[in-house]
Amino acid sequence: MPKIVIAGGTGFVGQYLSKRFQKMGYQVILVGRQKGNIPWTDTDGISAALEHAEMLINLAGKSVNCRYNASNKAQIFSSRTETTSILGKAIENCSHPPILWLNASTATIYRHAVDRPMTESSGEIGTGFSVEVAKKWEKTFFDFHLPHTRQVALRMAIVLGADGGVIQPFKNLVRFGLGGIQGNGDQYFSWIHIEDLFQIILFIQKHHEIDGIINCAAPNPITNKTFMGTFRSVMHRKIGLPSPKWLLEIGALLIGTETELLLKSRWVIPERLTELSFTFQFPTIGKALDDILILK
Numbered sequence: 421m422p423k424i425v426i427a428g429g430t431g432f433v434g435q436y437l438s439k440r441f442q443k444m445g446y447q448v449i450l451v452g453r454q455k456g457n458i459p460w461t462d463t464d465g466i467s468a469a470l471e472h473a474e475m476l477i478n479l480a481g482k483s484v485n486c487r488y489n490a491s492n493k494a495q496i497f498s499s500r501t502e503t504t505s506i507l508g509k510a511i512e513n514c515s516h517p518p519i520l521w522l523n524a525s526t527a528t529i530y531r532h533a534v535d536r537p538m539t540e541s542s543g544e545i546g547t548g549f550s551v552e553v554a555k556k557w558e559k560t561f562f563d564f565h566l567p568h569t570r571q572v573a574l575r576m577a578i579v580l581g582a583d584g585g586v587i588q589p590f591k592n593l594v595r596f597g598l599g600g601i602q603g604n605g606d607q608y609f610s611w612i613h614i615e616d617l618f619q620i621i622l623f624i625q626k627h628h629e630i631d632g633i634i635n636c637a638a639p640n641p642i643t644n645k646t647f648m649g650t651f652r653s654v655m656h657r658k659i660g661l662p663s664p665k666w667l668l669e670i671g672a673l674l675i676g677t678e679t680e681l682l683l684k685s686r687w688v689i690p691e692r693l694t695e696l697s698f699t700f701q702f703p704t705i706g707k708a709l710d711d712i713l714i715l716k
């Protein structure tokens with residue numbers, strides 16, 4: 421049975437990918453902190469699991485949906501860089517290393533953009549805490565030079581799927597009449613349907629010429645205003661009270677998160693995938709939300 425190793429595979433994205441790969445007939449081995457996974461401390465066990473694996477996908481990282489205090493910040497960094505480092509060393513110790521290593525990264529690495537979209541070739545790297553995390557995460561990954569393993573960093577936009585991520589909180593806001601714009605509503609919202617993310621992974625697996633950085637974002641990013649409007653219309657809610665920045669600041673403090681997650685303008689497009697003629701099943705937000713909110 422062909423095998424795939426997923427690290428940090430018990431979360432939103434990992435569970436979806438595990439199920440999809442298992443359905444295709446793969447054995448999926450998980451590395452992580454939970455019972456039944458290979459623990460991060462078992463470096464020999466990780467190397468053994470990676471022997472002859474078709475692919476390693478690393479998704480491990482403490483959620484950024486928390487207040488950026490010193491302790492959380494340190495964990496956000498280390499849970500990404502240390503896990504990446506353990507996996508790279510484990511591959512170096514393999515006799516038959518995996519052919520492909522995909523490491524999660526984030527589209528948040530690009531700057532706050534309201535003037536033009538960010539691509540892999542012309543995008544500008546931003547500043548601030550989450551950008552520093554992304555930079556260090558990718559640097560740790562690309563500092564490994566592995567002769568037999570192709571390496572691709574997935575700069576993921578906000579992943580939309582029925583079973584996790586941001587959909588449930590947005591659903592609640594819209595349901596309670598609070599699904600208006602956040603801030604001035606002009607900030608861009610780059611997103612990707614979780615099934616398209618899975619299809620991108622299969623595409624990268626098949627296209628041996630792909631390495632380096634891939635923006636995993638739908639080709640039609642939208643503004644927050646359009647996103648909230650589409651969300652309301654799919655849920656048949658006419659009214660949605662807006663949330664000005666000051667209100668979001670208070671709300672974020674109360675529920676222990678950061679407004680950056682809502683207010684940063686992420687305008688990211690998948691230039692490389694488009695050039696390689698990748699076909700998105702969910703290219704528009706309407707199609708994606710219809711699928712996620714109605715059919716499921």
Ligand SMILES: NC(=O)c1ccc[n+]([C@@H]2O[C@H](COP(=O)([O-])OP(=O)(O)OC[C@H]3O[C@@H](n4cnc5c(N)ncnc54)[C@H](OP(=O)(O)O)[C@@H]3O)[C@@H](O)[C@H]2O)c1
Pocket residue numbers: 428429430431432433434451452453454457479480481482483484495499503524525526527575576577578579580585
């Ligand atoms: N979802 C998105 O919209 C999105 C967008 C861009 C980038 N990303 C990145 O993609 C990755 C997967 O996203 P996700 O939504 O599936 O995240 P998630 O649901 O929060 O899952 C992340 C996984 O990381 C592991 N983890 C958490 N804290 C850890 C720690 N302190 N040390 C080691 N491992 C830890 C957990 O695995 P165990 O409990 O099994 O150890 C968890 O299953 C994350 O790194 C995230 O930053 C996500």
